[in-house]
Amino acid sequence: MVGLSVSPEISLVDEPVKIQAWGLPPNQVITLGAWLKDEKGHIFQSRAFYKTDMEGKVDLDKSPSTGGDFHGICPMGLFWALKPTTPFRRLIKRDVMGSPFLVHLELYSSLELNVPEDLPAATKVIKRWYSAPGVQRILIREGQVRGALFLPPGEGPFPGVVDMFGGIGGLLEFRSSLLASRGFASLALAFFAYDDLPSSLGEMDLKYFEEAAQFLCDHPKVSSDGVGVVATCKGAEMALAMASYLPQVAATVCINGTNAVNDNNLVYGDLLIKAIPYKMERILSTDFLSLSFTNVMNDPRKPEFKDSILPLEKARGPILFMVGEKDQQYNSLFFAREAKSRAEKYGKKDVYVQCYPGAGHLIEPPGSPLCPLSKTPNLLLPVTWGGELLAHCRAQETSWKELQEFLRTNIRCSRRNKL
Template identity: 55%
Template sequence: MVQLTVTPEKSLADSPVWIRACGLTPSQPVTLYSSLIDEKGVKFQARAFYWANEAGEVDVKEASAVGGDYIGVCPMGLFWSLKPEKMFHRLIKRDAIGSPFHVQITLFGSFILMPSTNDTPLATCPIERWFVAPGVERFQIKDGQVRGALFLPPGPGPFPGVIDMFGGGGGLIEFRAGLLASKGFAVLALAYFAYLDLPRTLEEINMEYFEEAAKLLLKHPKVRGPGLGVIGLSKGAEVALAMASFLEQIDVAVCINGTTNVNGTPLRFRDIYIPAVRYYPEKYIISNMGALYGHHIIGDPWDEAHQASAIPLEKAQGQLLFVVGEDDHALNSKLFAELAIARAKKYRKNNCTLLSYPRAGHLIEPPSSPLCFASWIPGILKPTQWGGEMEPHAKAQEHSWKEIQKFLELHLGPAGSSNV
């Protein structure tokens, strides 16, 4: 009898699962197929072709895929190779706490490129991929100017506190905060524009808003001080670096594929004003798929405007971790990280660490997240190209996620833990 098992059937979205089929005919060709429908009704799918071994089994921990969306031994390939049926659509879990992603793993008894109603599966196994562990609580934050969501691990704490931010699309994205809270961090997913009553567009980075958010998080009885961590992606990485440079509450900053200058919108902190480097939209390159390659739109990092807009990271008293994808198509993130480290050394600072990943793109997210090569962001008339190659990008996500948590714990103290 053919059996398909996925262990565990309920897991955190950043955790590995074990997929195994047995009861097959020796050397039988099979297709393993994964699919999910996201919260916007868009279907994602992936497939891989295998030959059963002499015992009539396919174990993805050991078996090598011979074709499909990836080749070789890739235990989590059916997850990180998921692709949307709708072009330029990014897989994002908006409701981090209320429901999981429901993923269907299906086994077919031949090589099938695209399953149809005429293809009868040998076995199916539905699984759940959660973004919070049991006991993690979410609290809506609307306090003073601050808007966001606070995720707290179960137990009395206190837990190391982290502020989590995303980029130029605005709004509130919570899935990374939920996963970090599941590891034992108290995490404030922080919005800074295009959410509730915040400004619809980002006209200025006012550091007093982020200072208020840091003070708010530190006041919570389950948050262990005296300092906080901050993690940001893209524009959020730029803001995270500025927070580490200006705010005494920040002991550690993780900057994922950001710049080291103030870009697009100026920065203000009390009597300090840093002008923004303007964007050069004429330097966009439109790819064959119609997406924008923006590597050069920020201009020359060595010109006078960039020097005037540089974030004074030498003022940071805490530790800085730069995570970069060397195939980032949105901006030259590796160069900016290297310039940041050079600036720190110029001021005799030794508080910067660099994690650089060849062939990884801009959207470096938690493990098993599918590569999004290009997607729409508000305010831009064409989709933005993010870059990356699937397998190297997947490896970068897996490695960097572990290193980020280690870095936060090293400088903020040990986190609690929870498991699904």
């Protein structure tokens, strides 16, 4: 009897699973496939070919893929390689609390090069959740602050984290719900294109981000000693600004961001930091089919832009730059090295650069497939993100552990005095 097992069948999306097949002819090429349907009804799928051993078994922890969407030993390859059947879609979980992704795994006892007409020899449907049991989601509409607060089960206090993304806008919650599942009180913070916030990016007021950080510090289940900030792309730029000017920020993780204010002026009370302008005429990538900002951004080392560089040497706590070497959206490694060089010039020794070979722009929690390019709101052409499949997804596993360790090490979590 042909069998297919997946363990565990219910898990968080950042957890690995073990896949095995048995009951097959020895030394035979078989096909393993995976697919899921996102919340908008779009299909994402992957496929790989394996050769059974002398006992007619395949174990993805030991058996190499001989072809398909990836090659070699890669236990999570079927998840990493999920790609849209409709081009330029990005897999994003919106309802992080109410439902998991249902991943359908299928085993065919032969080499299936086309869409198979025969029924699979074995199937499994597994559930991949974005929040652990007991995690609480609270929609936030306090003062100016708009977002969603995720709290781990228990009384706390928990280390607090402000979590932001970039130019896509709106409210993305999947990283915050996973951080809460790992013991952090995480505020998924929107800063445009959501609720009554501005519909597009304009002048950035640091007071808004200060209010968000203070809201988190004041929460009774969050440590009041300072919060962390985790952010990607344009959000990482704001995270660095928060670290540079706000005493509430105890530790900062900038994922593929810059070291200066770009395109949108930054204000904070009487302070005005003029943005470095984009060279928008250089936005097209070399194939003229997608957009990249790599060549759009000016060099912050030019004398006329010196006042736009963020003074990270003023930051209270450590700063970690996480950089994809194959980022095709920003020249992130250059910006990170410039930031570290400035910090060292001013005597700040706790700025770190972690570069991941082969990783692209969208470094997300483990289990997220590589998205090399996708459509975004308000742009006609897809945006190029970059990255090599296996290297990028391995970087996501490594960086997720390093991110959590960095935050736990550098955010103090003392108990509040009871009144």
